[in-house]
Amino acid sequence: MAPLHNRVSAEELKQRLAAETFRRVTVSFYQYAKIEDPTAFRNQLYQQLFALNVFGRIYVAHEGINAQISIPEENFEAFKETLYSYSFLNGIRLNIAVDDDGKSFWVLKIKVRDKIVADGIEDPTFDITHRGKYLNAKDFNDLTDDPDTIIVDMRNHYEYEVGHFENAIEVPSDTFREQLPMAVDMLKENKDKNIVMYCTGGIRCEKASAYMLHNGFKNVFHLEGGIIEYTNKAKQQGLPVKFKGKNFVFDDRLGERITEEIISQCHQCGKLCDTHTNCANDGCHLLFIQCEECAAKHEGCCSVECQDVLHLPEEERAELRKGVDKGQMVFNKSKQRLRPRINDK
Structure with a gap:
């Protein structure tokens, strides 16, 4: 039986990762769903992914799952079969990293949380399933060509600083729970305009779009799969990439290059830099x-x-x-x- 927690030192795990000769694929995914027993689900999933040599960070809660992981390429199909064996994850979209060296994670951690995205929402009438309309890459480009469309970045300041979509506005905060009411207040005079929200992989902007609808906004959209899915699809379909700079990611890479523009500065000398x-x-x-x-x-x-x-x-x-x-x-x-x-x- 596989263990339920890691028992090897961080130093040894990092040495093992450095010595690997096979390729890993970095993937992120999420799903809002009702999980009756998050701990039991967590333990079963840990054993399954441990057996497939999967590394990464996964949060599980009653409201769903949020994951950023790396998978040995040779185990990728087995991983998909394992994931899709859960009815609420069957066919789920997997966001493949845009700029990947295979060294994004070095250990598997699965944690049970109160929520997969801490939001500060206490209103029992809030319904995450009443969300904004999905936009694919082409629809996003088309809708954001309209100067009356408002593009809202639902990531933190440090993410926005190194890369964002053209004309996107920042909700200036370092926590999602602060951003939600702030976004409502910032946009309260624009309740009838098209509001397009985006984030890294889709999980935050999906919840944000539901929160905006909950607060009386009418035409709310969010980017399907976030920046990662958008970039992959735009490049595959030959579409203009409207994102500029680097996409910050929460793993050891700390960012993936989307375009060559460097739009931020070194915090110490002011030189153009996004590292x-x-x-x-x-x-x-x-x-x-x-x-x-x-x-x-x-x-x-x-x-x-x-x-x-x-x-x-x-x-x-x-x-x-x-x-x-x-x-x-x-x-x-x-x-x-x-x-x-x-x-x-």
Whole structure:
């Protein structure tokens, strides 16, 4: 019987990944569905995917499943058969990564959560199934050619910063739960206009479209499969790609190149750059944009303070890390929340 949790050290798992000689495929998928017993489903799915050498991050809740994973190419068909054996996942769309080196994940983690997307919605009358209309790549291009159409990016600031669709407006927040009421307030004077929402793979904009309809908006659309599916389909069909820059992804790649434009800047020197990195000080671990020159000069750190910590003995660094909750810092990258930049001192 396969284990229900990983028992191997992170260092060894990363070494195993580096030594692999076969190709992996990075895939994301989600499905809003009623799961009566998320824990039982989680345990069964873990055993099945572990047996197929699948790595990645999966969240399961009563409202459905959200997954970003990598699969050995030779096991891809077996993976699909396993996934499709669940009635609510049969035939589900799989978003294949656009720019993939096969090293996106190195361990399998499946967690049970209250929701697959934390939304802060407490209204019992909210219905996720009453969602906006899907748009495929061609329909998205056609509808967004209309200057009266409002395109809304339902991703966080740090995602929008490195890449977004032409003329898309940002809902300036770092959490989805804050964005939902903010989007309603920002667009309240445009309830009769076409509102087109998008996100990385579709999961956030689908829920956002339902929330907008719940709040009285009339013509709400969302991009089917998000940026990933749009890019794949636009390229396959020879359509103009309206997305500019890099698509941020929540795995070790930290982004996939969609177009060659670089639309953001290094947070330390201001040079054009769209490379995210975590601060090398493990007690900080802030994810920010840093160019190669600044990475070398500042040893991968976000500030002088962190660079100083990096040179302390390990025992002292360990003491400084005690009691520090850095979880939110990992994906908290608004420039205004970045520590004072090194060249500001």
